[in-house]
Structures are given as structure tokens and as C-alpha cells.
Amino acid sequence: MKPPPPFVASLQVTPNYVILHGDPETDHNFLLVPSCRISGIECPFIWGPSAYPGYFSDAWQQAQPGGAAPVRYPSIGLGINSARTRQQDQLHIHMAGILSGVQGQLNTLEAAGKITSDRAKWPVQVVPVVGRDPKTGKAVTHNYRALIFREKSELKQNLFMLLGDHVPAARMHMADQTLIVTPRNAGGFYVLNSDPVSVPGGTGSADFLLVYA
Numbered sequence: 001m002k003p004p005p006p007f008v009a010s011l012q013v014t015p016n017y018v019i020l021h022g023d024p025e026t027d028h029n030f031l032l033v034p035s036c037r038i039s040g041i042e043c044p045f046i047w048g049p050s051a052y053p054g055y056f057s058d059a060w061q062q063a064q065p066g067g068a069a070p071v072r073y074p075s076i077g078l079g080i081n082s083a084r085t086r087q088q089d090q091l092h093i094h095m096a097g098i099l100s101g102v103q104g105q106l107n108t109l110e111a112a113g114k115i116t117s118d119r120a121k122w123p124v125q126v127v128p129v130v131g132r133d134p135k136t137g138k139a140v141t142h143n144y145r146a147l148i149f150r151e152k153s154e155l156k157q158n159l160f161m162l163l164g165d166h167v168p169a170a171r172m173h174m175a176d177q178t179l180i181v182t183p184r185n186a187g188g189f190y191v192l193n194s195d196p197v198s199v200p201g202g203t204g205s206a207d208f209l210l211v212y213a
Contacts, residue, residue, distance in 0.1 A: 012068035016052050019068045022094065022212055029212040030069035030095040032059040038091040040083050042175035046091060047160035055093055056181055057156040063095040073097030077182045079206025082195065083175040097211035098182045105129055106182075106190045110148065115190070117148040123167045126199060129192070131208030142208060143201040144180075144192040145170075151188055155181065159191065169198035178206045 011019040015035065022029035032055060038046050045051055059078050063071040077098030080091065109115050109127045116125065126143050133140045145167060149155060159179060164171040176195035184190050192209075194202040 012062070014058075017055065017058065019062055021069075022096070024213050026213060028071045028073040028097040030063065030071065032062065032069075032093040032095060034091055039089050040086060040091050040175070041080055041160060041177050041179070042083050043091070047158065047164040047171075047174070049161070051158055051160070053158035053161075054156055056159050059093045059095050060155055060181070069095055071095055071097060073211065074100065075103060075183060077102075077180060077206075077210045079180040079210050080178060081206050082178055082204030085178070085205040085207070094206060094210055094212070099132055099209050099211055102129060102131070102209050103182060103185060103190070106146065107185055109146065110184075115146040115148055117150050119147065119162070119166045122147045122193075123169060128201070129209065134207045140208060141201070142194060142203040143199050144194040145199065147191045147193075148184060149189040149191060150184075150186075155189055163193055167193065170195065173197045176204045178204050180206045180209055182209075 017032050017034050020031045020033060022031050034055065056078055062068045063076050075098045077096055079094045114127050122145055125146050127146050128141050128143055130139055130141050170177050170193060173195055176197045178194050180192040181189050195204050196202050
């Protein structure tokens with residue numbers, strides 16, 4: 001098990017989670033960390049019926065103006081990393097900026113009929129999204145399974161369970177999955193999922209699309 005991070009003050013503590021600053025500490029880099037012990041997306045508990053369903057919805061609310069961790073950036077991205085790419089063995093949702101141009105790409109793909117809200121199609125709706133290598137700063141393209149939430153209320157469901165129920169390949173390789181949520185211009189959200197095992201050209205890291213520093 002990796003060592004715990006240095007002590008940091010909580011921005012808010014609730015019965016279900018705590019809100020913390022991310023590293024580096026900026027006005028668009030925060031974390032939502034479940035209060036209970038959950039190693040990561042690979043933990044069967046988190047995508048089971050007894051898990052608290054509202055982590056992503058609460059992260060979105062806390063990242064808004066007036067929340068405990070208002071993300072000051074043109075647009076917000078929420079994301080979790082796979083077991084291989086995360087830094088800590090405790091589930092945490094990044095509340096950060098979303099890279100400029102990502103939503104425009106998704107809007108264009110939706111207009112071309114390549115992304116829909118049909119959950120049955122989520123496993124095969126694989127689209128390319130240009131991001132940025134966090135180490136080099138260079139543009140890099142990865143493939144993601146993309147889904148539309150047309151209503152903001154859809155974010156209140158357990159996204160981990162949704163992924164496990166509708167994408168069999170992801171359920172077989174849960175430790176390798178990344179999940180990213182970002183607002184949709186027409187309302188609702190885009191939900192992206194990828195991994196380097198079952199998605200050709202995929203990635204297990206949300207860091208290519210999120211902005212922390």
C-alpha cells in the first residue's frame with residue numbers, strides 16, 4: 001500500500017465524504033474523498049447496490065460557486081483515475097478544470113451522431129478526444145466510450161454501477177478504468193470512460209483532459 005499523503009486541512013467534512021485541496025493547490029484543483037475505505041474503482045463495493053450513489057453529483061455541487069471547493073476555471077471536469085495511474089489507494093474524485101477545446105470536440109461528435117444518450121450503445125460509442133500530455137504539454141489523442149446525460153439529475157445515480165451494468169468489457173477490467181464528467185453545452189453532461197486494455201488507443205488516466213495547475 002502506498003504511504004498516506006501529507007496532512008492537509010479539510011475544506012468540508014460530511015458523513016459520506018471530505019473535500020480537500022489537490023496537489024498542486026490551486027483554485028481549480030480539489031478532491032472529493034469518500035469517508036469509508038474504498039481503494040478505488042476496482043473495489044466491488046463502489047459499483048454495488050449498497051454503495052453511496054451521490055459522489056459525482058456531490059462533487060459537481062461542491063465545485064460550484066458557493067460550494068466548499070468552487071472550481072474557478074472556464075469549465076469544470078470531474079474525473080477518477082485507474083489503479084495504475086492514481087497516486088493514492090483511496091478512491092478520490094478530481095474536481096478540476098477541463099482542458100479547453102474538449103467540450104467543443106464532444107459537441108461536434110454529438111452533432112455527427114457519434115454520441116447519444118442510449119446507454120445500450122455506450123460500449124460501442126468510442127470516439128477520439130484530443131487532450132494534453134501532463135508531462136510534456138503536447139497534444140495527444142485517446143479514445144473514449146462516450147455517453148450523454150441530457151438531464152443534470154442523471155448525475156445523482158451511481159456512475160460506477162452504471163458503467164459495470166452497461167459496459168461488460170469495463171466490468172472485466174475495472175481496475176484499469178477512468179471516468180470523466182464534464183458539462184454539455186445543451187444541458188446535462190458528457191460521461192467519458194476509457195482504459196488501455198479493452199479500448200484500442202484508450203487510457204486509464206483522466207489527467208489528459210483535466211487541468212490542475
